[in-house]
Structures are given as structure tokens and as C-alpha cells.
Amino acid sequence: ELKVEQNPLFLSMQEGKNYTIYCNYSTTSDRLYWYRQDPGKSLESLFVLLSNGAVKQEGRLMASLDTKARLSTLHITAAVHDLSATYFCAVDAGSGGSNYKLTFGKGTLLTVNP
Amino acid sequence: KAGVTQTPRYLIKTRGQQVTLSCSPISGHRSVSWYQQTPGQGLQFLFEYFSETQRNKGNFPGRFSGRQFSNSRSEMNVSTLELGDSALYLCASRYTSGRLRTDTQYFGPGTRLTVL
Numbered sequence: 001e002l003k004v005e006q007n008p009l010f011l012s013m014q015e016g017k018n019y020t021i022y023c024n025y026s027t028t029s030d031r032l033y034w035y036r037q038d039p040g041k042s043l044e045s046l047f048v049l050l051s052n053g054a055v056k057q058e059g060r061l062m063a064s065l066d067t068k069a070r071l072s073t074l075h076i077t078a079a080v081h082d083l084s085a086t087y088f089c090a091v092d093a094g095s096g097g098s099n100y101k102l103t104f105g106k107g108t109l110l111t112v113n114p
Numbered sequence: 115k116a117g118v119t120q121t122p123r124y125l126i127k128t129r130g131q132q133v134t135l136s137c138s139p140i141s142g143h144r145s146v147s148w149y150q151q152t153p154g155q156g157l158q159f160l161f162e163y164f165s166e167t168q169r170n171k172g173n174f175p176g177r178f179s180g181r182q183f184s185n186s187r188s189e190m191n192v193s194t195l196e197l198g199d200s201a202l203y204l205c206a207s208r209y210t211s212g213r214l215r216t217d218t219q220y221f222g223p224g225t226r227l228t229v230l
Contacts, residue, residue, distance in 0.1 A: 031217065042204060043221040050217060088157065101170040102147070102219070104157035 002027045002093040006105035013079045013112050021108045023072040023089035031092035032072045033102065034063050036085045043088065047074075079112045086110070116140065118207050118222035126228045132193040135225045139186050139207030146188040147219065148180060151202040160203075163188055192227075200229045 003026040013019055023032070034046040047056045049065035049072060056063050060083065062075045072089055086109045090102040119138045127133050139146050148160040159172040163182035180190040186207075192199055205222045 033217070033219070035221075042223045043206075045218050045220065048217045090157075101159055101162060101172070102149075103159065104149075106156045 002029070002091060002103045004089060004091050004103050004105040006089055006108050009106055009108060011108055011110045013076070013110065015080055015112055015114055016078050018078065019076050021074040021076070021087055021089075021110075023074070023105055025070050025072075025091045025103075027093070028067070028070075029091045029093065030065075030067050032065050033090045033092070034072070034074055035088045035090065037088065037107070038085050046087075076110070079110075081112050081114065084110055084112045118205055118220050120203075120205050120222040120225050122225060123223065124226045124228075126230065127195050128230050129195055129197060131195050132191065133195060133227060134189055134191045135203055135205075135227075137188045137190075137205030137207075137222060139188070139205075140209075140220055143207035143209050143220075144186050145208040146182055146186060147206045147208070148188070148190050149204040149206065150174075151204060151224070152200070157204075160190065195229045197229050200227060202226050 005024045007022050030051055032049045035043040036046050037043050047063040052067040054065045060077045065072045086107045088104050088107045090104045093101045093103050118140055121136045145164045147162040149157050150160055151157045160174055160178055161168055161180050162170040166182045177193045182188045202224045204224045206219045208219045
């Protein structure tokens, strides 16, 4: 059974600081996703990483994927208050092709303080 | 383009009742997935439908069922409700067309189910 572990689960940062959220998973997969969820809201897709070595950046967020280490990172650069949210990574455990079955991590609650 | 819509947004039921939730995917999306989100268990995959066929199913009891219609709209049903079924139920849609697909999954706002 695929397991997805995120750490830390809680992260309190100061504005302007950098930090990294880690996402480890237990079985082979080359499809990993990052989502953001604001309180009381649904999930917003941030990044889709589809191959080993994939790196994607959007604003102050950068995500990478190392399929050999079964590890993805979400790096936050110069955090601002608007980044406060819960961030989830999810791994596709589907049988390949067009099948699709996401297993989510527990989420990282990020709070950015002034 | 309209996003994924879910109805109702909020629902209160009592134990033993059944409930049906509805999801309308983004126009042109044929894959619809359902997830349950609770504080204790987090986000858990329920099932995925594509062209009216269930392709994947998560580890939930048979009380949880779903279906998809020819217009890609989907419903999920929970029978004999238990207190532990209280959760946010999220629907997501994705574009797939044979080998051509995008991997971005778009989530709806969710249905908040409370079982008393």
C-alpha cells in the first residue's frame, strides 16, 4: 500500500525566510502533485511533476521530484503572509496509463508571520 | 469556463440515513474522482469514474458507492450513515482523451456532510 509522508506537519515562518517542505513516498511512481488549501476552501493545484528531476517554479514556490529517492520538495523563498495555507503532496498510485488514484500526505500547515 | 460544481454544499443527516452528493465536472472532462477529507484521516481517495465506468476504488466499505452519467456528471451515495462519515467530500475532474491528457486535477468546493 502506498504511503505518503510529509514533514513538517506544522511550519511557522517569518516573512522573508526560506524553508522546505518534504514529501516522501513508499512505492515507485513518477507522478507527484502539490496542492494548496486555504481554510474552508477546496484544493488548488500548484504543481504537477511527471518525471525524475522535474523542477517547476511559480512565484516564491519551487517544487522538485527525485523518483529514485522517492522524494519531492516544495521550497518557499522569501515567504510572505499570503502563502499561509495547508500544502498537500499527492502521489499517483494508479496502474498507469490513464488510470488515476491519488494518495495524499497529511498536509503541512504553513503560517507566515510578519 | 465554469469550474467543478458540487451540490449541495452543506448537508446534515442522522445516523442510519442515506445521502446522495452530486458533482458536475468541467465541460469536456470525462474523469471524475471523489475524495473524503476528515481532520483525523486527511484526504482519502474514494473512487474514480471515466466514461461511466469505475476505474479505481479506495479502501472504503460498500456503503460508499458512486456512478457517472453519460454527460460525465457524477453522484456518490452513502447508505446507512455513521457518525464517522461526517466529512468534507470533494469531487475533482480531469481531462483525459485516450493518450492525450492533462494531469491537472481540478477540485470542486466540496460538500460538507454532518452526521448527527
